[in-house]
Every structure is written in structure tokens, then in C-alpha cells.
Amino acid sequence: MTESSHAVFLSYASQDTEAAQKICEALRAGGIEVFLDRSELRGGDAWDQKIRHEIHDCALFIPIVSRHTQERLEGYFRHEWNLAIERTHHMAEQKPFLVPVVIDGTGDREAFVPDAFRTVQWTRLPEGETTPAFVERIKRLLSPGPGLSPRSAVSSAAPISGRAPASWRSKAVLLAVIAVVTSLLYVVADKFFISKRTTSATFAPPAHSIAVLPFVNLSGDPGQEYFSDGLTEEVLNSLAAIEGLQVAARTSSFSFKEHPDIVTVAHKLNVASVLEGSVRRSEHTIRVTAQLINAVTGFHLWSKTYDRDLGDVLKLQTEIATAVAEALKVTLLGEVAVKIELGGTRNPVAFDAYLRGLKLARIAQSITPMECREPIKAFSEAIGLDPNFALAFANRALITWDCVTNSPEWLQQPNEAKVRADAERAIELAPGLAEGYVALGWLEVGVFNLGAADQACGRALALAPGNDLALYRCSLLAVYLGHTDTAISGAQHGVALDPLNPLSHRALGDVLRYARRYDEAIAAYTASIGVDPEHSAETYALRGISYYLAGNLSLAQSSCEAKPDYFRSQLCQAVVYDKLGRHADAAAAVAKMKQTGGDAAAYQFAEIHAQWGERDAALDWLEKAMRLRDPGLIYLKTDPLLDPLRHEPRFQAVERELQFPN
Numbered sequence: 001m002t003e004s005s006h007a008v009f010l011s012y013a014s015q016d017t018e019a020a021q022k023i024c025e026a027l028r029a030g031g032i033e034v035f036l037d038r039s040e041l042r043g044g045d046a047w048d049q050k051i052r053h054e055i056h057d058c059a060l061f062i063p064i065v066s067r068h069t070q071e072r073l074e075g076y077f078r079h080e081w082n083l084a085i086e087r088t089h090h091m092a093e094q095k096p097f098l099v100p101v102v103i104d105g106t107g108d109r110e111a112f113v114p115d116a117f118r119t120v121q122w123t124r125l126p127e128g129e130t131t132p133a134f135v136e137r138i139k140r141l142l143s144p145g146p147g148l149s150p151r152s153a154v155s156s157a158a159p160i161s162g163r164a165p166a167s168w169r170s171k172a173v174l175l176a177v178i179a180v181v182t183s184l185l186y187v188v189a190d191k192f193f194i195s196k197r198t199t200s201a202t203f204a205p206p207a208h209s210i211a212v213l214p215f216v217n218l219s220g221d222p223g224q225e226y227f228s229d230g231l232t233e234e235v236l237n238s239l240a241a242i243e244g245l246q247v248a249a250r251t252s253s254f255s256f257k258e259h260p261d262i263v264t265v266a267h268k269l270n271v272a273s274v275l276e277g278s279v280r281r282s283e284h285t286i287r288v289t290a291q292l293i294n295a296v297t298g299f300h301l302w303s304k305t306y307d308r309d310l311g312d313v314l315k316l317q318t319e320i321a322t323a324v325a326e327a328l329k330v331t332l333l334g335e336v337a338v339k340i341e342l343g344g345t346r347n348p349v350a351f352d353a354y355l356r357g358l359k360l361a362r363i364a365q366s367i368t369p370m371e372c373r374e375p376i377k378a379f380s381e382a383i384g385l386d387p388n389f390a391l392a393f394a395n396r397a398l399i400t401w402d403c404v405t406n407s408p409e410w411l412q413q414p415n416e417a418k419v420r421a422d423a424e425r426a427i428e429l430a431p432g433l434a435e436g437y438v439a440l441g442w443l444e445v446g447v448f449n450l451g452a453a454d455q456a457c458g459r460a461l462a463l464a465p466g467n468d469l470a471l472y473r474c475s476l477l478a479v480y481l482g483h484t485d486t487a488i489s490g491a492q493h494g495v496a497l498d499p500l501n502p503l504s505h506r507a508l509g510d511v512l513r514y515a516r517r518y519d520e521a522i523a524a525y526t527a528s529i530g531v532d533p534e535h536s537a538e539t540y541a542l543r544g545i546s547y548y549l550a551g552n553l554s555l556a557q558s559s560c561e562a563k564p565d566y567f568r569s570q571l572c573q574a575v576v577y578d579k580l581g582r583h584a585d586a587a588a589a590v591a592k593m594k595q596t597g598g599d600a601a602a603y604q605f606a607e608i609h610a611q612w613g614e615r616d617a618a619l620d621w622l623e624k625a626m627r628l629r630d631p632g633l634i635y636l637k638t639d640p641l642l643d644p645l646r647h648e649p650r651f652q653a654v655e656r657e658l659q660f661p662n
Contacts, residue, residue, distance in 0.1 A: 019128025
């Protein structure tokens with residue numbers, strides 16, 4: 001028996017408790033000491049230290065693989081797996097340690113397990129029914145006898161035999177020779193191949209970077225998921241408010257709602273640490289368990305369980321964010337609580353309504369009036385319960401304005417005044433809150449108060465340079481105004497914070513296209529399509545326009561035709577077909593645009609006629625767009641499709657009337 005806390009550590013998903021118990025009992029009956037954790041606790045420093053200690057000191061680690069581990073792409077057992085793999089990095093190659101056991105029909109090739117598990121033989125014990133042969137095998141691994149190297153005891157697919165070799169001494173000499181030759185071969189391989197591969201694959205994220213994964217809803221009611229998701233988002237925003245922390249944006253983090261493992265998350269988001277947890281909500285109280293994991297080593301940095309009244313959620317966000325920052329050794333500058341709790345509420349019912357509004361606003365991505373009314377209603381409920389809830393005012397302003405600019409029905413209503421009132425009220429209540437300025441800035445863009453929009457965006461980014469919403473919207477505004485360097489820097493920062501959000505890559509593509517950096521724009525659009533190929537109609541069209549502007553008509557046509565019925569795809573086809581000499585096809589594309597958009601597409605018709613060389617027609621449409629206050633006019637100052645018109649007096653008159661700031 002080895003001198004350790006326990007000779008064997010059994011790691012399993014909670015649904016496999018019965019099978020794990022069978023394996024444990026069989027091993028113990030064979031005189032093998034086993035650690036089997038049957039605690040329901042998930043969190044707490046003492047418990048976590050106990051698990052780490054047991055894995056660090058055990059002689060063998062037995063992960064139980066099943067359909068339940070397949071279904072659970074997140075769970076504490078996966079953290080145990082990572083801890084075990086980390087320990088193997090300090091072991092000799094010949095030392096046995098990992099002994100995977102499958103308790104059902106799960107195949108080793110399709111199993112969602114770390115690659116290290118596949119390097120050793122797997123044992124199959126259906127439903128945990130443990131054979132005497134398996135018990136004997138574990139005994140041999142714990143005390144390997146002569147003639148049986150530890151590694152062969154693990155990796156050999158053949159049944160283990162009790163017979164010793166006839167001539168152990170001669171075999172030992174042979175093994176020694178093989179070892180020397182193998183070592184020499186490894187040195188050569190390392191010099192020419194392995195070292196280069198390792199260096200190129202080095203994972204070196206920013207030291208103070210973090211992703212916050214969606215907290216698991218343990219309330220027993222799937223309808224409460226909006227609360228656990230919303231609380232996660234608020235914790236994420238709280239961390240983003242701390243100077244010195246780089247926090248992955250919500251869209252990218254939430255793409256791992258069923259994340260495979262911490263290592264995958266960290267590599268895809270390029271973060272050094274990951275925060276995960278769970279939320280259990282009752283009528284008046286909330287329990288939040290949070291744990292911070294070093295994504296490079298897989299070890300816990302910090303964990304804690306909080307039990308709070310629902311009215312203390314705002315303070316709870318501060319506690320978690322502060323604890324995480326301290327665990328990451330981030331110097332806390334200024335009054336952290338003031339930043340984190342700015343614009344929030346201590347009214348639990350108002351907070352609940354606000355979180356519902358956030359969830360509904362996410363759903364309203366296509367933005368139809370019916371979808372917009374629900375989040376607006378939820379934010380209004382929150383404001384009614386707490387008239388000083390600045391975040392609710394800011395978010396109601398944003399969702400309302402998005403509806404105004406995307407729906408003719410909403411445009412007929414006096415929503416501009418409502419949006420302005422909400423945005424200004426948010427700023428009045430919380431002058432240090434970036435979201436209020438983002439809402440006001442986007443309203444000013446929509447009504448062509450471009451100088452005021454520029455000032456509002458500048459203020460938002462000064463208050464929250466890591467706010468992904470501010471980066472997305474304000475980098476676009478910056479390039480429309482001709483502030484190219486600022487726009488590119490902001491958009492690149494947005495991609496770094498939100499690499500799995502297709503919109504962040506598309507925004508970078510837009511910025512680069514308006515900056516006339518077409519090859520880079522094409523790469524950014526391609527990255528956006530790669531993240532979400534199914535919902536990239538506009539991105540295909542924008543990439544097609546970039547190919548067209550770069551002079552690659554063949555690829556432009558292919559990209560324009562990828563989603564042919566989309567409005568902007570038709571614009572793309574109109575200019576590409578004309579350049580290819582397919583004038584009838586170009587005219588047909590324009591006819592489709594007029595049929596669906598009518599004069600509402602006045603600005604786009606100006607772009608098309610400018611590219612066709614029909615300057616008078618282009619200027620006529622541009623002046624009509626001005627009379628209609630076409631939202632597309634915001635692009636005019638830097639739009640490459642309008643370059644043929646820039647020396648025309650009529651064009652210059654329109655540009656002056658729009659009053660672009662310098």
C-alpha cells in the first residue's frame with residue numbers, strides 16, 4: 001500500500017453515484033484504500049482544499065466515464081480531471097496514474113474527455129459491476145512486481161498475467177538498451193520537431209484576463225434561468241468595472257453555456273482564469289457558489305459560497321468581484337464598490353424585472369415591435385419599482401431606440417423624446433455610468449447630432465474602456481466620422497474581448513472597409529462568418545463589397561450570391577454584375593431592392609448609381625435621402641462607394657448640411 005491520503009481517488013458525475021459506490025466497495029473489499037466523495041457541497045475553501053490534497057497524494061486516479069459525463073459538459077468532476085492531468089506533468093512517463101473506467105456503452109473515440117485519458121487502456125465495468133480481475137489489476141498497479149513495468153501495466157490491452165519472465169536479467173539489459181536508443185531519438189525529435197511545436201502552441205494569455213461562464217441554475221425551475229444568467233452578466237460587468245482586469249465579453253462567455261472544459265474555454269477566449277459557479281434562489285434568499293480556476297494549471301485560485309437575502313445582491317456582486325480581483329492580485333484602485341454598484345438597485349423585485357428585461361432584450365435580436373414591447377415592459381416595471389434605477393433607464397433607452405430605427409411602426413410614434421428622456425435620466429442618476437452615454441450617443445447618431453454623439457461616445461469609453469457595447473457602437477461611429485485610428489483600435493479591442501461574437505468581427509470588418517484596408521476587412525468578415533455561418537447574410541454581402549472594392553470580381557460575385565435574397569446582397573450584386581458587364585442582371589437586382597425597400601433605400605441607390613458612373617442619378621438619390629433623413633447618411637463622409645461623387649458641389653452641399661465634426 002502506498003503512503004498517501006488514499007491509494008485510489010474515484011472521480012465521477014453525481015448521476016453515477018451508485019456505480020461509483022459499487023466500484024469503491026469492490027476495491028475496499030480487496031484491501032485497497034479508496035477516496036469516494038459523496039458530499040453534495042460544491043464550493044467552499046475547506047472542501048476544495050480537501051479534494052486538491054486527495055488528488056495530489058493519491059496513487060491512482062480513476063475517472064468514471066459515462067453518458068452522464070457526456071451530457072454534462074460542465075461539472076466539478078471535470079475540474080478533478082484537470083487536477084489529475086496537471087499532476088501527471090510532474091510524473092515520469094513510466095509511472096501509472098490514470099485508470100479510466102467506462103460504465104456503459106460510451107466509446108473512447110467520441111467521449112468528451114481530456115486527451116491524456118486516451119493514452120492509457122480503458123476498462124469497462126458495466127453499471128459499475130467490478131470484476132476480480134480489475135481489483136487484481138489495481139493491486140498490481142499499486143505495487144508493481146518484477147517483470148511488470150508500471151506503464152505496461154496501464155497501457156497493455158492484453159489481460160495481465162501473473163507469470164514472471166523466464167530471464168528477467170537479460171530482459172532488463174534489453175530494456176536498458178531500448179531506453180538509451182529511445183532517449184537519443186527523443187533528443188533528435190525534440191531538437192527538430194517537438195520543441196518547435198511546443199513553442200508555437202504556447203498558451204500565454206494576458207495575466208489579468210478572465211472569462212465568466214454562465215452560472216448554473218440550481219433553483220429546480222428552468223424558468224429561473226433568466227435570473228442565473230442575468231446575475232452572471234452583472235458579475236461580469238462588475239469585474240469589467242475593475243481597472244486592470246481584461247474581461248471576456250458576455251456573448252463569447254455565454255457561448256460556453258455547455259462548455260466542454262476549462263482549458264478549451266481559456267484557449268478560445270485567450271484568458272488566464274475562468275470564473276464559474278451556481279445560483280440557488282428561494283423566495284427571499286439566494287445561495288451563490290463561485291470558484292475561480294487558473295486556466296493554465298487547472299488549479300483553484302479561490303472559491304466561496306454566499307448565502308444572502310435577495311435585497312443584498314448588489315453588495316454580493318461587489319464581494320465576488322473584489323475577491324476575484326484580490327485572488328488575481330489586481331491592485332484595486334479607488335472605491336471599487338462605488339463603481340460596481342453604480343446605477344443598480346437594492347429592490348429585489350425591481351432587480352428581478354430588470355434581469356427579465358435583459359433576457360428578453362437578447363431574444364429580440366431580429367427586433368420586431370412585438371418582441372421589443374416585452375423587454376421595454378420589463379424595464380418599465382423595474383423603473384416603476386425603483387425610480388432611481390439608472391441601469392433600467394439606460395437599457396430601456398437602448399432597446400427602444402433599436403426598435404425605432406428598425407421598424408416603420410415605431411418610427412411613427414414619438415419614441416425619440418422617450419429615448420432621450422430615459423438616456424438623460426440615466427446620466428442624471430449615475431453620471432459615472434457608461435451605459436447612459438452609450439444610449440444617448442446612439443440616439444444622437446440616429447438624429448444626426450453627430451458632434452453630440454461623438455462627445456457621448458468619448459465619455460462612455462473614458463468611463464468604461466472595456467465595455468463591449470461601447471466599443472462596438474463607438475468604434476463604428478468613429479470610422480463614420482473619419483477617426484480611423486481610434487476606430488480600428490476600438491474595434492480590435494472589441495474582438496479581443498469578444499472573439500466568439502460574429503458582430504465584433506463584423507464591426508472590425510466595417511471599420512477596415514471604411515478605412516480602405518480591404519484585404520484586412522475581408523479577413524475580418526471571413527472570421528465573422530466562421531463564428532456563425534448560418535446567420536451571416538449581411539456579412540457575406542459586406543465581404544462581397546470588400547472584394548469588389550479590392551478588384552477581385554470573381555470572389556465578390558461568389559460572396560454576394562451566398563445569401564442572394566438579402567437586401568444588402570442585392571446591392572452587392574448590382575455593383576458587381578454591372579462591373580462584369582451583366583447590366584440586365586444588375587438592373588434586376590436594383591428592381592428587387594425597389595420592390596422591397598422603395599424610397600427607404602434612397603442612400604443605397606445613390607451608392608449604386610455612383611458605382612455605375614451615373615453621377616446625376618446618384619446625386620438625385622442622395623438629395624432624396626437627405627430629405628427623408630435616411631439613416632444611411634451617417635456613412636457618407638467615409639463611404640468608399642460614394643468616392644466618385646466627392647468633388648461634386650451637390651455632394652459637398654449634402655455633406656455640409658450633415659455637419660460632420662472634425
